[in-house]
Amino acid sequence: MNKNIARLAVTAGLTAALSFGGVMAPVTMAFAEGTPVATEKGDVTIREDTYTDTTFKGIQIFKATVTQDNKDNAWNGPKTLSDITWASSDAERAVKGVFADAIDKPVDTATAQDWADYITKKAGDNVGEGVKVDAGSTLDKIAKALEEVATTNESTGWKTSTDGKFNNLPAGYWLFVTAQVGSTKDANKTNGNEDAFTSPIFTIVGGANVNAEPKKDVPNVTKAIKDDKDDKWVTDDNKTVFQAANKAADSAAGQLVEYQLAGTVASNINTYNKYFYAFTDELPLTMVPELGNDNKPVVEVKIGESIVSPDSYTVSYNTDDGKNTLSVSFDNLKEAKDSSNNAITVNGDSKVYVNYKAKLDPTKISAGMLGKAQENKVKLTYSNNPHSEGTEGTGTTVEHPAYDYTYGIDVTKVGSDDDTKGLKDVQFTLQEKDSDKFIKADGTTTTDKDAAILTTNNEGKINVVGLDEGTYILKEVTPAPGYNNSASNGVTFTIARGTLKQDGSEVKPDKGSANVTAADGVIKADSAAVSTGKLSFTIVDQKGTGLPLTGLNGVTFTWIAGGAVLCIGVAHLIRSRKQAEESEQE
Incomplete structure (x- = not known):
């Protein structure tokens, strides 16, 4: 015993x-x-x-x-x-x-x-x-x-x-x-x-x-946006996306921006017979993901370095009820297979990634959203009870955001004779430096110059939204009647953001880096200004002038005198013919 x-x-x-x-x-x-x-x-x-x-x-x-x-x-x-x-x-x-x-x-x-x-x-x-x-x-x-x-x-x-x-x-x-x-x-x-x-x-x-100690871990999720300025997911090269995910970037209207969703799994995942795992990503209403021919978001899903077969997960996109949601879910993460249909080992150290692209919808960009964070956030739903299956025994993580920004310009056209009054119907074109494309008022681009003409309104203004950080050239194509085309050679300016904060704070372009330059007298002195998401300045066109004339009065008198002599001669001729006709009748 x-x-x-x-x-x-x-x-x-x-x-x-x-x-x-x-x-x-x-x-x-x-x-x-x-x-x-x-x-x-x-x-x-x-x-x-x-x-x-x-x-x-x-x-x-x-x-x-x-x-x-x-x-x-x-x-x-x-x-x-x-x-x-x-x-x-x-x-x-x-x-x-x-x-x-x-x-x-x-x-x-x-x-x-x-x-x-x-x-x-x-x-x-x-x-x-x-x-x-x-x-x-x-x-x-x-x-x-x-x-x-x-x-x-x-x-x-x-x-x-x-x-x-x-x-x-x-x-x-x-x-x-x-x-x-x-x-x-x-x-x-x-x-x-x-x-x-x-x-x-x-x-x-x-x-x-x-x-x-409890033998479990709560899965973690994060979200990163790739900044095209340095092409990185992280703010610190010495850290992983879970430790230092880059949360902020900027883009032009219609420009595809890369996003990454990253999640961990429970350390005791081996205790689960079936492990439900789902990313739910809520985009702002101003954005749309890249869609494939089946009208589903284009995604790349990886577990560690292994690309996961699309047969292992479900992708959906929902725009109902005023929401804009992309979802990637595994009915059982433990049964995931790679692109060659081989089983992927999933353990407590595994990391799951979803990469996709999204863009600001040009039809939904307004002046009111310039420089303001377009928040894009993800949460993770995961099995949290080893002895419950499906979505019954699940938990969710805190939502993790990422932010995209866009900018715009507000340009006023005035005449040299009155720089407080805007000139209407002045036409411009806008291009990013070293680009052969023209930018429309909504920030989209085209190679057709005529399709991208920007015309000043009654206040003499043009407004362009949906611009990315960069250097641009604004050229005047058609001036107002009676004014010279002062900006035909272009006004060069830069939208520079400085450092984007990681907390969704509003952004003003850096005025010191704007470098609004043109020929002498074209830019109104001290007119360059910045506000949330916007760069403003004023372009001046010179009033047209007349050339000096001489002898105008003498010439006029000669014409008047000549006309009078002609009239007298014609009257005398008519009278003479009439008298001759009367003599013949007698």
Whole structure:
């Protein structure tokens, strides 16, 4: 009997306990000095560092007297169990039910000690401190069966920390699992992560208090935007996208911008038989993703360096209910295959990436959004309960944003005779420097110059939206009547953003870098100004002048006098003919 007790203590008890709770110092076969003390009660603390509302529950499998050496009121060495019995008929029925079809199960008259030995043998070598229970393993099946058994909840009146505490529990062999998960969401339930269930924690209660840590991780998600200024996903080359994701970039209307969604998985993913995993990306209404021939977003999905076969996930795009949502979901991430249809190994260290492109919709860009962050945010939905499948046992992460910006110009055309009054119907063209394309008022481009004419309104203004950072040339094509074309050789200016902040702050172009230049007198002095997302300046056209004339009065008199002589001559001729006709009649 004593030999059986020792065997159970070292194998079934300590090995399984240390597998999932990290509850004691490393096991040693040598017993520490001290007096063996038998205990019938014990305390358990499950340390939870983050989630105040997460709670745990305990299920006793075996009752036992737990003995451990004690010296100077300090517990030392391993624990031994004696007088092992089933904790309850429900626990006995649940455990035996797991092995109902097993050929090698203990006989009907087997004792609780016999079953403890059998469980130890069936658990195999996949135990030890830090190891998580594998889905479908012996211990996983036992834990799942026992969740239907009556449980012991955390002690009341202690909740001054996030830890789960159990006081004065009967000594024996116990299973601890998550009762309910909490979250870090705010009072409005709009932001935060939801916790995940722990892998089963098997441990011995009695002797030294048990201090265990949940065996789980909450997946994390982040979002990055690739800035075409430096073509990087990160703000620090020495860090990963999870540590220093670049959150801000700028673009022109219709310009495709690259986005990356990146997520981790639970460290105990091996405990899950099926692992649901879904990115939900909400774009602003001003944006649209790149769509393929099937009208679905064009995405590249990777797990680590492996490109995932599209057959392994589902892509959708939804514009209903005033939302603009792109989703990529795995019904079971653990069954993902690569582009060659080979299985991809997914473990607790795996990283999942979704790359796609999106652009600002030129039809939805307005002057009011210039320099203001167009927020694009992602959240991750993930399985968080190893013993629930589908979307029932899931949690969600906090939303992570990225921001895109665009800019514009506000140019006023005046005459040199009155620089407070705008000139209407003056025509311009706008091009980015060294480009053969012309920019329309909505920021889109064309090679057709006539299709991109910009005409001043009644106030003498042209407004162009949807511009990216860069250097541009504005040329006057047709001046106002009576004015010279002063800007025919172009006005060169630069939209420079400086440094984009990572928090979605509004952006003003850098006035010091604007460099609005043209021929002398073309730009009104001190007219260059910046406001949120906009650069403004005034172009001056010179009033037309007349050339000096001489002899105008003399010439005019000659014409008048000549005309009078001609009239007199014609009248005299008519009179002479009339008199001749009258003489002939007589």
